[in-house]
Amino acid sequence: MTHEFVHESRPGRVVFAVGARTRLAEEVDRLGLRRLIVVCTPEQADLAAELTLPLRDRIAALHPHATRHVPTAVAATAVARSREASADGCIAVGGGSAIGLAKAIAKDTGLPSVAVPTTYAGSEMTPIWGLTGADRKTTGRDPRVLPSTVLYDPALTLTLPSRLSLTSGINALAHAAEALYAPDGSPITALMAAESARALAGALPRVAADPRDLEARSDALYGAWLAGSVLGATTMSLHHKLCHVLGGAFDLPHAETHTAILPHVLAFNLPAAARARTALESAFGAADPGGHLFHLAEDLGAEMSLAALGMPEDGVDTVVAQALATPYANPRPVTETDLRAMVGNALTGEAPAPRPLG
Structure with a gap:
């Protein structure tokens, strides 16, 4: 190779x-x-x-x-x-x-x-x-x-509330996930992103179970450091684009928006990103990283509906228009139909739908 x-x-x-x-x-x-x-x-x-x-x-x-x-x-x-x-x-x-x-x-x-x-x-x-x-x-x-x-x-x-700890950690996890399929990634960023995902996936349920667990908090912060480092070294893709649009257009809470959107983007992108999928399958211990993350976040108390976070029901058009207006890197092409499906499911809080290639 x-x-x-x-x-x-x-x-x-x-x-x-x-x-x-x-x-x-x-x-x-x-x-x-x-x-x-x-x-x-x-x-x-x-x-x-x-x-x-x-x-x-x-x-x-x-x-x-x-x-x-x-x-x-x-x-x-x-x-x-x-x-x-x-x-x-x-x-x-x-x-x-x-x-x-x-x-x-x-x-x-x-x-x-x-x-x-x-x-x-x-x-x-x-x-x-x-x-x-x-x-x-x-x-x-x-x-x-x-x-x-x-x-x-x-x-x-230690005083960060459990639910905010969860969503803040998934926000960090989004940085690692997108670094795994970034077009300008390197062996160093791939290693750091995979380790970040492993650390965060292991720490967040422990933090939710005991917010005063300093070792779990340390693991989560370690994962967040790695995630931020790879975010700064690589190009952001579809997930971050959607979150920036949602935050700017509707003033939605930042970490909670990342949490609601990430499972849908992973379900869409990972079929076209084999190495990223393998790394996240290993980190999560699950064959369907997007679906696993959705149910984990939901089970730990995260709000998975953008509507509940403040997005208007007629806001999908705004998100689709802004997302399509500016080109961005992504492991597979994104159509208006794709965006409507992802954002529509996230709006209502439905689990991510499989989006196979072809």
């Missing part, structure tokens, strides 16, 4: 340990930062203040105004606040909303950032930014938005 691939490693430092939060000041010193803006959601303001207390003399602003999908107006306000504070760096505490806002600041100002994730979103490992306007989400890649340092502390995920 001959090999042909391109692999580009992303710069960045990762500190992974129970108690890694206590190394925040040390890592900030390592970067030479002196005036920091701290971003988080309103719900995480107390945690952000607690984590950054050792840096109190260097905190120029606490900005607890991150929100999902990073609306353009929210991003503009954060950029302006960082400039007013004469910040020379940013700390993001939280999940994808906080880290996405830090990326928006970096995109416009070039400020370096330190990410302290509290979910399994994986955004902290990618150079991908996203901003949401009136009716759609725009994404892009810029190496400046990749955090300089990421502190992974599994103990910070």
Whole structure:
């Protein structure tokens, strides 16, 4: 067998340990930062203040105004606040909303950032930014938005509710799954994606059974780190395209939307992606990865209906039109009929229908 691939490693430092939060000041010193803006959601303001207390003399602003999908107006306000504070760096505490806002600041100002994730979103490992306007989400890649340092502390995920832990973990699993059939994958990304899927598939039921299981939390966060890493190194396909459209058009919750959509995309794509199918069959211990994931998520309490998440019944036309308007990589061609079937089933919460080739 001959090999042909391109692999580009992303710069960045990762500190992974129970108690890694206590190394925040040390890592900030390592970067030479002196005036920091701290971003988080309103719900995480107390945690952000607690984590950054050792840096109190260097905190120029606490900005607890991150929100999902990073609306353009929210991003503009954060950029302006960082400039007013004469910040020379940013700390993001939280999940994808906080880290996405830090990326928006970096995109416009070039400020370096330190990410302290509290979910399994994986955004902290990618150079991908996203901003949401009136009716759609725009994404892009810029190496400046990749955090300089990421502190992974599994103990910070112990208070993440069981259902959100599940959907956040499946969000991460989607990164690994799409990396397995990405057109620009490499042997390294394939190994990392398969290991990520194995770790997440094994950890999420244990987290659901006992949210205080620190070993299960560590396994899940380890899988999420790998998933984010491969997301940042490969091209996103149909699943991420649909989730960006759904989030931008209807402001649906991010992780929950990934959870409802992923089984349908896997059922459609895996017949055309033999290696990805084999890796996911091994990770899940099941012959039908899409169907297995749907029933696992449903059994563990995830909402599998996009309608229940807030998508209007007449929204399928919008999703199909936007998804078809911009070309994207995918292991098999996608027609309007295919999209209507997948999104229609996800809308009502039906199990994924087999989509054989031909």
